Amino acid sequence: LSEKIELIRNHVQSFPDFPKPGVLFKDIFSVLREPKVFSVLCDILCKHVKSLPSKIEYVTALDSRGFLFGPIIALDQQVPFVPIRKKGKLPGDICSASYKLEYGEDTLEIQANSIPKGANVLVVDDLLATGGSLSAACSLIESIGAKTVECLIVMELTSLKGREKLKAPVHSLLKY
Template structure:
């Protein structure tokens, strides 16, 4: 049953060669988002993984701006826990903390509200795709700076040739689909 749902999810991820620039193979999840059955399967598979691995230890799901916002709230609701925003700098009101990180093409900054996560809480961070790991790694640092524990990072798609998983170590990481 899980294998059939995973295949459904995989069939809804399409590839666009040379986008956004020559040599890049873009993994597009738009068809996955348009298909309610495939989207539901995605959330169910992620939730089942977390429930098997962490049982009732998770306090909240944190989602990365912007596509982590597509999967994170549904996953949090499925698990019966809250959802927290990790946004690009300047997008959140109130007191925030931020961190900068390197992208393939420059620098960026992420931030979180100071009161979004309490010390000692156990957090799972979700995004749509893991490439080089810079954004997910920065999000882990933000959560840890609030004295919370990152239980795991997870995505729908992982581009394994970019070795982003290695940048997250020792934090566990899980992806539903892996592409070279």
């Protein structure tokens, strides 16, 4: 497993000073350019989900890069995929949760009746940085009465301590 993880790590390209000076941007799309490496990554994610002690009943992922992985995991598990989107993108009754950005705030939304109360939910995203987005996603799931079994992340920027903002267990493949 560690060899496969290193293969993926070697395919994540880093871009200094993007999107602004001082930030070292980790580009997940460089992994998707190599079908074999993308497939290894999906395989690791799906196997991890199969190994969880509680059965996942719904998979959610965060707009937009979480959508690269969430639906693949949901298909593999044969459970529904439910999107968590940035504000104004979802039709019908919605629930919203705001979170802080470095400057100002942003809002995530989920369709109100998309997940039944008490369901076991997996939350997927590509990156855990400050944890603002994921903690908003988890509070949305809590607000509709469902349960976040795990937050599953491809890359974690450990120095930003985003994990500490989250009540649910966090599993990340690549730590930086």
